[in-house]
Structures are given as structure tokens and as C-alpha cells.
Amino acid sequence: DAKTTQPTSMDCAEGRAANLPCNHSTISGNEYVYWYRQIHSQGPQYIIHGLKNNETNEMASLIITEDRKSSTLILPHATLRDTAVYYCIVRVVGQGAQKLVFGQGTRLTINP
Amino acid sequence: DVKVTQSSRYLVKRTGEKVFLECVQDMDHENMFWYRQDPGLGLRLIYFSYDVKMKEKGDIPEGYSVSREKKERFSLILESASTNQTSMYLCASRLRGYNSPLHFGNGTRLTVT
Numbered sequence: 001d002a003k004t005t006q007p008t009s010m011d012c013a014e015g016r017a018a019n020l021p022c023n024h025s026t027i028s029g030n031e032y033v034y035w036y037r038q039i040h041s042q043g044p045q046y047i048i049h050g051l052k053n054n055e056t057n058e059m060a061s062l063i064i065t066e067d068r069k070s071s072t073l074i075l076p077h078a079t080l081r082d083t084a085v086y087y088c089i090v091r092v093v094g095q096g097a098q099k100l101v102f103g104q105g106t107r108l109t110i111n112p
Numbered sequence: 113d114v115k116v117t118q119s120s121r122y123l124v125k126r127t128g129e130k131v132f133l134e135c136v137q138d139m140d141h142e143n144m145f146w147y148r149q150d151p152g153l154g155l156r157l158i159y160f161s162y163d164v165k166m167k168e169k170g171d172i173p174e175g176y177s178v179s180r181e182k183k184e185r186f187s188l189i190l191e192s193a194s195t196n197q198t199s200m201y202l203c204a205s206r207l208r209g210y211n212s213p214l215h216f217g218n219g220t221r222l223t224v225t
Contacts, residue, residue, distance in 0.1 A: 032211045043116075043202050043216030044155070051211070091211070102147075102155035 004088045009107040018075040020106050022088030025069040032091050033064060035073045037084040038105070044087065047073065078110045115139070116217035118203050124223045131190040133220050135203030141215075142208035144186035146170075146178065148199040149219070155202065161186055162208065193224045 005023040012018040024033060034049040048055055048062045050071075055062045061074040075082055087105040119134035137144065145160040147170075157170030161180040175197060179187040186205075190197055200221050204214040 034213060036214075041218075043204075043218045044214075046213040046215060049211060049213055101157070104154055 137205040141205035
């Protein structure tokens with residue numbers, strides 16, 4: 001299984017860009033990187049995913065290094081509502097269907 | 113927007129009871145999943161189903177079973193609830209496809225006393 005390593009916690013000032021790193025040094029060539037977040041008392045929310053090119057959507061940008069061993073999720077203008085636990089996940093191929101294995105995530109706190 | 117609905121936000125059951133947790137999704141997704149989430153342990157996969165009437169064990173299936181009779185509905189069953197099954201249960205669904213993301217419900221917090 002490809003595993004991910006994230007910092008346990010991070011802080012960011014409101015209005016600034018939040019950059020969340022993730023290491024996935026054992027990732028295979030065809031495995032995607034997914035990012036989810038979980039706000040307290042809610043289910044995880046999908047943010048973005050990518051294979052090897054950088055991706056951007058209305059929520060965030062995903063930067064994947066050329067060797068694909070690490071990635072960074074960027075929230076360009078963080079707000080207080082972005083305070084959450086952020087999970088970086090590499091898809092694991094199981095028997096007959098794919099499954100996503102969640103690690104411990106990064107607790108991001110946005111400060112006013 | 114994809115909507116994954118779990119029938120209860122909070123449940124309290126007694127040890128030995130049979131418990132049904134229901135999940136419905138409205139986007140015609142083929143794959144559905146049940147996770148449990150516990151402090152310090154993250155999300156752990158219990159069972160998943162990649163189509164109607166199909167099911168696969170996840171990482172911690174002991175003490176659980178599932179039912180997928182209709183495409184939109186995936187039920188988790190605790191045959192005889194025990195206190196160590198007190199947890200947050202999360203249902204998710206996704207389209208069949210190599211890289212389709214998961215969409216989660218808001219969870220059911222189950223307490224077994």
C-alpha cells in the first residue's frame with residue numbers, strides 16, 4: 001500500500017494562502033493523489049485529485065512534484081471556514097474495486 | 113450536487129441489539145462504502161459494494177454485514193451490537209471509474225450502551 005505522511009497540525013492567517021504538504025514516496029505510477037477535508041461533525045468533503053499534472057478547481061490547487069513523491073494542496077485565500085482536518089490519500093487498488101485508505105491528516109487552523 | 117444521506121445523525125442502542133444503518137445516494141453511483149471513524153485511528157473501511165447485490169470486505173468487517181438490494185441504498189448491519197462498536201459511521205459513494213472521488217454523508221454517531 002502506498003502510504004502518505006502529513007504534518008499533524010498547521011496554522012495559517014486568514015486571507016493568506018495555506019500550503020499543506022504531503023509525502024507519498026512509495027506511490028505507484030498509476031496511483032492518483034486525492035485530498036479531502038473534514039470539518040468538525042461533518043463527513044469528509046472531496047477537494048481535488050491529480051495524477052502528475054498540477055490541478056486547480058474552485059476550491060484549491062494541487063501541485064505534484066515531478067517525481068510524484070510529494071504534493072502540496074494550496075488554499076489560495078484561506079477563510080475561517082477552511083479550519084478542518086485535511087487528508088492526503090493515495091488510492092489503493094483492492095480486490096475487485098478500489099478503496100481509499102485515510103491516514104491521520106493535518107489539522108489546519110485558520111486564525112483571524 | 114451529489115447527496116449522500118444517512119438516515120440518522122445519532123443513535124443509542126443496547127448491547128446485543130441488531131442495528132441497521134441506512135445510506136442513500138441520489139447520483140446513480142455504482143460503488144458504495146461504509147467506514148467507521150474513531151479518534152486516533154482515522155477512517156477505517158468496513159465493507160464496500162461495487163454494484164447491486166455485490167459486497168466486499170474491507171479492513172475491519174468483523175461484527176458487521178451489509179446489504180445492497182438497490183443501487184441507491186447501502187445498509188450496514190450490526191448483528192449483535194457491542195460497546196466496542198460505539199463510533200462514527202460514514203457512508204460514501206462514487207462512480208465506477210479509475211479515479212472517481214468519494215462523496216460522503218454526514219455520518220451516524222452510534223453509541224452502544
